[in-house]
Amino acid sequence: MKINIILYDSVTALDAVGPYEVLGRLPGAEVHFVAERAGPVRTDTGHQLLVAAASLAEAPAADLVLVPGGYRPPIEPGPVHDWLRAADATSTWTTSVCVGSLVLAAAGLLTGRRATSHWMTLDRLPSFGAVPVPDRVVVDGKYATAAGVSAGIDLALDLAGRIAGAEAAQTIQLGIEYDPAPPFAAGSPDKAPAPIVDFLREHRELVVGL
Amino acid sequence: MKINIILYDSVTALDAVGPYEVLGRLPGAEVHFVAERAGPVRTDTGHQLLVAAASLAEAPAADLVLVPGGYRPPIEPGPVHDWLRAADATSTWTTSVCVGSLVLAAAGLLTGRRATSHWMTLDRLPSFGAVPVPDRVVVDGKYATAAGVSAGIDLALDLAGRIAGAEAAQTIQLGIEYDPAPPFAAGSPDKAPAPIVDFLREHRELVVGL
Numbered sequence: 001m002k003i004n005i006i007l008y009d010s011v012t013a014l015d016a017v018g019p020y021e022v023l024g025r026l027p028g029a030e031v032h033f034v035a036e037r038a039g040p041v042r043t044d045t046g047h048q049l050l051v052a053a054a055s056l057a058e059a060p061a062a063d064l065v066l067v068p069g070g071y072r073p074p075i076e077p078g079p080v081h082d083w084l085r086a087a088d089a090t091s092t093w094t095t096s097v098c099v100g101s102l103v104l105a106a107a108g109l110l111t112g113r114r115a116t117s118h119w120m121t122l123d124r125l126p127s128f129g130a131v132p133v134p135d136r137v138v139v140d141g142k143y144a145t146a147a148g149v150s151a152g153i154d155l156a157l158d159l160a161g162r163i164a165g166a167e168a169a170q171t172i173q174l175g176i177e178y179d180p181a182p183p184f185a186a187g188s189p190d191k192a193p194a195p196i197v198d199f200l201r202e203h204r205e206l207v208v209g210l
Numbered sequence: 211m212k213i214n215i216i217l218y219d220s221v222t223a224l225d226a227v228g229p230y231e232v233l234g235r236l237p238g239a240e241v242h243f244v245a246e247r248a249g250p251v252r253t254d255t256g257h258q259l260l261v262a263a264a265s266l267a268e269a270p271a272a273d274l275v276l277v278p279g280g281y282r283p284p285i286e287p288g289p290v291h292d293w294l295r296a297a298d299a300t301s302t303w304t305t306s307v308c309v310g311s312l313v314l315a316a317a318g319l320l321t322g323r324r325a326t327s328h329w330m331t332l333d334r335l336p337s338f339g340a341v342p343v344p345d346r347v348v349v350d351g352k353y354a355t356a357a358g359v360s361a362g363i364d365l366a367l368d369l370a371g372r373i374a375g376a377e378a379a380q381t382i383q384l385g386i387e388y389d390p391a392p393p394f395a396a397g398s399p400d401k402a403p404a405p406i407v408d409f410l411r412e413h414r415e416l417v418v419g420l
Binding site for chain 1: 223230234241258260261263357367371387391396397401403407417
């Protein structure tokens with residue numbers, strides 16, 4: 001299973017690293033981090049934290065392509081969209097985390113497809129032709145999308161089960177001790193205190209840049 | 211709030227990136243990734259994925275120090291232990307994820323303290339003088355330790371609440387949409403199917419390297 005995770009300027013690190021930590025432990029997994037240019041990539045908090053091992057031009061063909069979210073993700077036509085369309089033509093799975101679904105949709109890959117996104121950007125999916133579904137993980141054919149940031153871990157475990165079976169996925173889950181116990185119940189707009197939901201809605205530009 | 215996250219050869223990426231994604235969003239947070247040598251650091255899966263911005267010698271003083279886990283973490287005496295003892299002398303919080311607690315304990319910082327670790331390495335804590343507690347997050351004074359890999363996210367949200375208050379922590383939680391929904395209930399040895407628990411116990415060397 002060859003996996004390409006695309007990085008770009010202002011990517012959200014956990015969107016990429018959560019799925020990598022799960023999918024990279026599949027038997028025979030081969031993960032490549034790719035970007036327009038190989039080398040260090042700046043995250044949304046301004047850190048030169050992640051490294052792309054290969055440029056898009058050098059990226060090997062992959063069975064699974066994943067687009068993480070970030071601040072101001074590449075939703076304009078350009079090399080990332082061209083590359084994604086070519087990668088999608090031969091992929092078994094085309095996937096995203098957070099606003100990565102807007103990138104896939106803007107590249108024309110989710111037209112008429114059910115998809116999710118960060119709760120603050122679900123309403124942007126229809127403008128790119130996708131059908132928004134407010135679930136944590138949405139699978140429509142070979143297109144699998146996750147909600148915001150941390151949802152990439154749940155997406156990856158779901159995919160691990162589909163790709164290698166429940167036992168393999170559960171072995172990975174136990175290996176990374178993914179038995180989440182958040183100290184607060186504020187992880188979705190349905191559960192968080194209303195003033196916090198309102199604050200983030202009013203500052204959407206600051207959080208996702210669009 | 212100045213935060214130093216220490217990286218080392220064969221670190222587990224999610225152990226570092228989960229807490230960074232939470233703590234880095236605290237108001238006024240300043241995160242530094244540091245390592246014996248500045249530059250790319252190899253993760254436990256062999257990827258040159260993460261970058262240390264500064265060497266231990268260059269690392270600024272920090273209020274919070276975090277030691278992520280990894281494959282064969284630095285439990286032998288050496289520069290990492292020396293640095294941790296000096297950092298701990300002025301820190302407000304000294305923290306770890308996964309087998310990072312073994313590193314803190316081996317450096318002499320958890321003697322007589324309650325601490326947690328990856329479920330497979332809890333039994334190693336007493337040999338370094340710490341008192342093992344099989345909880346996801348354990349706080350004893352200024353020492354806060356998390357269980358395996360993904361538990362670093364829960365640790366960081368707990369710390370965010372203590373440092374900046376529940377509202378700030380909940381705002382971060384909603385921003386990263388941390389409303390976990392694992393597709394399997396296999397994240398702890400109490401919940402996972404017994405054959406999977408046994409398999410990992412028998413292959414502990416492969417998973418944590420000690």
